[in-house]
Amino acid sequence: xxxxxxxxxxxxxxxxxxxxxxxxxxxxxxxxxxxxxxxxxxxxxxxxxxxxxxxxxxxxxxxxxxxxxxxxxxxxxxxxxxxxxxxxxxxxxxxxxxxxxxxxxxxxxxxxxxxxxxxxxxxxxxxxxxxxxxxxxxxxxxxxxxxxxxxxxxxxxxxxxxxxxxxxxxxxxxxxxxxxxxxxxxxxxxxxxxxxxxxxxxxxxxxxxxxxxxxxxxxxxxxxxxxxxxxxxxxxxxxxxxxxxxxxxxxxxxxxxxxxxxxxxxxxxxxxxxxxxxxxxxxxxxxxxxxxxxxxxxxxxxxxxxxxxxxxxxxxx
Amino acid sequence: xxxxxxxxxxxxxxxxxxxxxxxxxxxxxxxxxxxxxxxxxxxxxxxxxxxxxxxxxxxxxxxxxxxxxxxxxxxxxxxxxxxxxxxxxxxxxxxxxxxxxxxxxxxxxxxxxxxxxxxxxxxxxxxxxxxxxxxxxxxxxxxxxxxxxxxxxxxxxxxxxxxxxxxxxxxxxxxxxxxxxxxxxxxxxxxxxxxxxxxxxxxxxxxxxxxxxxxxxxxxxxxxxxxxx
Amino acid sequence: xxxxxxxxxxxxxxxxxxxxxxxxxxxxxxxxxxxxxxxxxxxxxxxxxxxxxxxxxxxxxxxxxxxxxxxxxxxxxxxxxxxxxxxxxxxxxxxxxxxxxxxxxxxxxxxxxxxxxxxxxxxxxxxxxxxxxxxxxxxxxxxxxxxxxxxxxxxxxxxxxxxxxxxxxxxxxxxxxxxxxxxxxxxxxxxxxxxxxxxxxxxxxxxxxxxxxxxxxxxxxxxxxxxxxxxxxxxxxxxxxxxxxxxxxxxxxxxxxxxxxxxxxxxxxxxxxxxxxxxxxxxxxxxxxxxxxxxxxxxxxxxxxxxxxxxxxxxxxxxxxxxxxxxxxxxxxxxxxxxxxxxxxxxxxxxxxxxxxxxxxxxxxxxxxxxxxxxxxxxxxxxxxxxxxxxx
Numbered sequence: 053x054x055x056x057x058x059x060x061x062x063x064x065x066x067x068x069x070x071x072x073x074x075x076x077x078x079x080x081x082x083x084x085x086x087x088x089x090x091x092x093x094x095x096x097x098x099x100x101x102x103x104x105x106x107x108x109x110x111x112x113x114x115x116x117x118x119x120x121x122x123x124x125x126x127x128x129x130x131x132x133x134x135x136x137x138x139x140x141x142x143x144x145x146x147x148x149x150x151x152x153x154x155x156x157x158x159x160x161x162x163x164x165x166x167x168x169x170x171x172x173x174x175x176x177x178x179x180x181x182x183x184x185x186x187x188x189x190x191x192x193x194x195x196x197x198x199x200x201x202x203x204x205x206x207x208x209x210x211x212x213x214x215x216x217x218x219x220x221x222x223x224x225x226x227x228x229x230x231x232x233x234x235x236x237x238x239x240x241x242x243x244x245x246x247x248x249x250x251x252x253x254x255x256x257x258x259x260x261x262x263x264x265x266x267x268x269x270x271x272x273x274x275x276x277x278x279x280x281x282x283x284x285x286x287x288x289x290x291x292x293x294x295x296x297x298x299x300x301x302x303x304x305x306x307x308x309x310x311x312x313x314x315x316x317x318x319x320x321x322x323x324x325x326x327x328x329x330x331x332x333x334x335x336x337x338x339x340x341x342x343x344x345x346x347x348x349x350x351x352x353x354x355x356x357x358x359x360x361x362x363x364x365x366x367x368x369x
Numbered sequence: 370x371x372x373x374x375x376x377x378x379x380x381x382x383x384x385x386x387x388x389x390x391x392x393x394x395x396x397x398x399x400x401x402x403x404x405x406x407x408x409x410x411x412x413x414x415x416x417x418x419x420x421x422x423x424x425x426x427x428x429x430x431x432x433x434x435x436x437x438x439x440x441x442x443x444x445x446x447x448x449x450x451x452x453x454x455x456x457x458x459x460x461x462x463x464x465x466x467x468x469x470x471x472x473x474x475x476x477x478x479x480x481x482x483x484x485x486x487x488x489x490x491x492x493x494x495x496x497x498x499x500x501x502x503x504x505x506x507x508x509x510x511x512x513x514x515x516x517x518x519x520x521x522x523x524x525x526x527x528x529x530x531x532x533x534x535x536x537x538x539x540x541x542x543x544x545x546x547x548x549x550x551x552x553x554x555x556x557x558x559x560x561x562x563x564x565x566x567x568x569x570x571x572x573x574x575x576x577x578x579x580x581x582x583x584x585x586x587x588x589x590x591x592x593x594x595x596x597x598x
Numbered sequence: 599x600x601x602x603x604x605x606x607x608x609x610x611x612x613x614x615x616x617x618x619x620x621x622x623x624x625x626x627x628x629x630x631x632x633x634x635x636x637x638x639x640x641x642x643x644x645x646x647x648x649x650x651x652x653x654x655x656x657x658x659x660x661x662x663x664x665x666x667x668x669x670x671x672x673x674x675x676x677x678x679x680x681x682x683x684x685x686x687x688x689x690x691x692x693x694x695x696x697x698x699x700x701x702x703x704x705x706x707x708x709x710x711x712x713x714x715x716x717x718x719x720x721x722x723x724x725x726x727x728x729x730x731x732x733x734x735x736x737x738x739x740x741x742x743x744x745x746x747x748x749x750x751x752x753x754x755x756x757x758x759x760x761x762x763x764x765x766x767x768x769x770x771x772x773x774x775x776x777x778x779x780x781x782x783x784x785x786x787x788x789x790x791x792x793x794x795x796x797x798x799x800x801x802x803x804x805x806x807x808x809x810x811x812x813x814x815x816x817x818x819x820x821x822x823x824x825x826x827x828x829x830x831x832x833x834x835x836x837x838x839x840x841x842x843x844x845x846x847x848x849x850x851x852x853x854x855x856x857x858x859x860x861x862x863x864x865x866x867x868x869x870x871x872x873x874x875x876x877x878x879x880x881x882x883x884x885x886x887x888x889x890x891x892x893x894x895x896x897x898x899x900x901x902x903x904x905x906x907x908x909x910x911x912x913x914x915x916x917x918x919x920x921x922x923x924x925x926x927x928x929x930x931x932x933x934x935x936x937x938x939x940x941x942x943x944x945x946x947x948x949x950x951x952x953x954x955x956x957x958x959x960x961x962x963x964x965x966x967x968x969x970x971x972x973x974x975x976x977x978x979x980x981x982x983x984x985x986x987x988x989x990x
Binding site: 470483 | 609612613936940941942943
């Protein structure tokens with residue numbers, strides 16, 4: 053009797069142990085996403101300005117963010133929180149043309165990247181005098197490729213802004229009409245800016261100028277500026293060899309104007325002035341300006357250039 | 370009290386002809402209550418058989434065995450089992466303790482069989498019995514660790530657990546040395562006297578006969594049974 | 599009758615050695631077939647589940663099974679590698695969401711899986727501690743890796759060389775753990791996930807070192823000619839990617855030639871899946887496989903083997919039962935005297951029967967409980983046992 057009872061209990065226990073699987077394999081791909089306001093992150097300030105202008109007053113437009121970056125955005129290495137911001141964005145608007153070398157250093161969904169220069173690769177300007185290195189027979193490798201300050205050419209900026217507009221429309225189709233209207237307005241403003249730059253630089257009439265840094269290629273190309281670039285930092289005194297290189301350059305390129313990314317040191321400007329070179333700053337506005345915005349800064353650039361040219365007088369140019 | 374009357378017993382032989390039987394007839398005798406009686410006789414005279422008939426482990430072919438007014442000859446098997454638990458304490462020559470139980474548990478064995486009574490009370494009785502025979506330090510020891518004398522004392526305690534009116538001992542001193550023989554017999558007689566139990570003990574040792582109230586000789590009370598009877 | 603059970607139990611406990619052998623034999627007799635069946639069926643279910651939610655796998659022509667096992671379970675045997683170009687071209691078709699997989703290296707026993715962020719969404723993997731990987735050189739680890747090695751966000755883990763004497767080849771890269779994944783009950787729990795470019799760095803296709811264009815590069819420069827600087831072998835390469843040196847990391851050569859071990863393709867619908875399969879049907883270099891079908895073929899073989907194993911165990915069990923029966927019968931013979939004593943004291947036949955049965959009953963009961971317990975434990979660890987075999 054007891055034996056039978058024992059066996060019955062045991063069989064029941066074993067059956068329970070071998071019974072149905074109550075542990076499901078959880079290999080369901082994908083996770084439900086809750087509706088949320090779209091997020092757009094831009095990789096530099098000009099793109100942020102363009103996107104903000106286009107989305108201005110459009111309620112359904114996505115949130116547009118330009119991260120806090122110290123210095124030139126091109127040399128930015130995103131921190132952990134900033135990478136998380138980029139990863140969470142619906143679209144990351146890139147300048148392209150090599151302006152975001154940090155992209156190679158981070159993990160991000162490539163499908164969320166929008167390269168605003170992708171359609172103008174034929175208009176990108178390759179960099180010269182780059183230094184390549186190689187390890188044995190593997191082949192050359194260069195750390196630099198194309199010039200990336202496309203936003204300094206208002207016409208290229210218009211093309212980039214159009215790409216931004218289409219992206220914003222995809223994210224907020226209900227606001228298409230207003231987005232396009234805003235784009236049209238921005239386009240007019242950029243054209244007006246372009247006209248002013250053209251007028252100012254026309255006064256050079258092919259005469260040589262110097263650039264403190266090779267960041268004005270698109271302006272140079274747009275306005276036919278006869279310029280040569282140095283590698284001088286506005287906040288650092290040039291070395292003796294740098295002055296020697298300048299003299300050598302002046303021999304074949306007798307410039308009397310030097311265009312700086314920012315106000316140079318007084319000593320540097322003075323010494324340049326003694327050499328017969330007038331310094332003027334033309335800010336690239338790659339990052340957020342202390343005051344104003346992209347357009348106001350660019351117009352201020354125009355004013356400074358015009359003033360410098362006027363002060364110099366045509367005969368000195 | 371034990372009363373045997375016109376008792377006849379047959380048991381099957383183990384020769385080639387299994388149909389042959391032989392047995393014994395026992396003359397009427399009575400063992401008074403509280404008496405200690407030695408049962409003697411030559412080997413094969415039926416001493417163990419007689420004890421078995423009184424204990425109810427063997428069934429008589431005819432006649433009666435009355436123990437304390439109970440006619441056990443008429444008992445069923447289950448009644449006989451209950452009778453032995455309650456009324457008969459048995460001590461065997463080979464001690465027959467269970468080697469996987471402790472000394473105390475061996476003494477409590479009748480309780481493990483019957484389940485009658487509270488365990489705590491039975492345990493206390495067992496411990497008291499063991500203390501009474503000087504084994505208080507061996508309560509949780511296994512039988513294999515005891516001397517032969519100690520083992521037999523445990524067996525006596527087991528037999529006395531339920532205060533049986535009848536105490537049957539089948540050559541309990543057969544495996545003991547002289548000193549232990551005396552001690553065990555003294556113990557049995559003492560227990561029987563104390564509890565007013567009727568003691569019937571089989572022995573071959575004439576030096577022990579003086580400790581008993583009387584001696585029953587199988588030669589005088591038992592005859593072989595003819596085949597025809 | 600409880601007394602009979604008590605005596606039966608004490609008898610067993612006193613004869614531990616004999617009881618132990620009997621219990622062990624019966625336990626094994628019950629457990630082995632159950633465990634075999636359990637492992638096979640559970641593993642079949644899990645294998646199938648993981649394969650069924652992986653629509654298509656693109657890889658090099660060759661063993662389909664090796665490709666599938668390496669992709670799903672990060673099996674140590676890597677299939678032949680394919681070029682990243684295949685991934686770029688596949689993406690350009692727009693027919694599916696493609697997820698690159700590079701599963702070749704290990705960090706001790708844990709496979710290092712180079713992939714993209716899409717993989718985590720695809721597998722439904724969530725970060726339970728820390729954050730998702732951000733910078734190159736960061737990784738996220740599976741729950742089992744974290745538990746086994748006692749690691750968490752902020753710790754680091756080092757890739758293992760492919761061979762002991764791998765002096766000139768792949769060398770260890772220290773990776774910072776950005777986060778720990780939630781337990782998924784799959785092979786993902788035992789893996790270390792990195793950006794696929796980090797796995798290329800481990801492979802030596804990318805590295806970081808001091809800027810050779812700077813004069814400070816010194817003795818590491820073999821020659822400077824025009825605008826080309828050639829480094830020599832003394833150039834020290836960084837063994838760890840940090841926020842301070844990350845900008846020094848770069849790749850040599852086109853990333854189209856960089857390797858992957860497979861690509862997971864997740865088409866949005868059957869039509870795209872069909873188009874994809876047609877596209878690669880005649881490819882000489884690539885194959886697009888259905889993981890579920892590949893594993894079904896494998897499981898057919900496994901089930902056949904299982905049946906043979908269980909048959910063998912059943913035959914063995916018969917022999918075991920015969921021996922156990924003999925042991926019990928002998929035991930009863932040996933205990934005849936004991937039963938006789940009990941009978942003489944007053945035990946009924948029923949009591950003796952219970953006593954005899956209790957010996958058998960207790961042994962079986964304990965064996966069954968042990969077998970059930972072992973079966974339960976086996977089921978609990980079945981997936982881990984299986985995955986440890988699959989990642990070997």
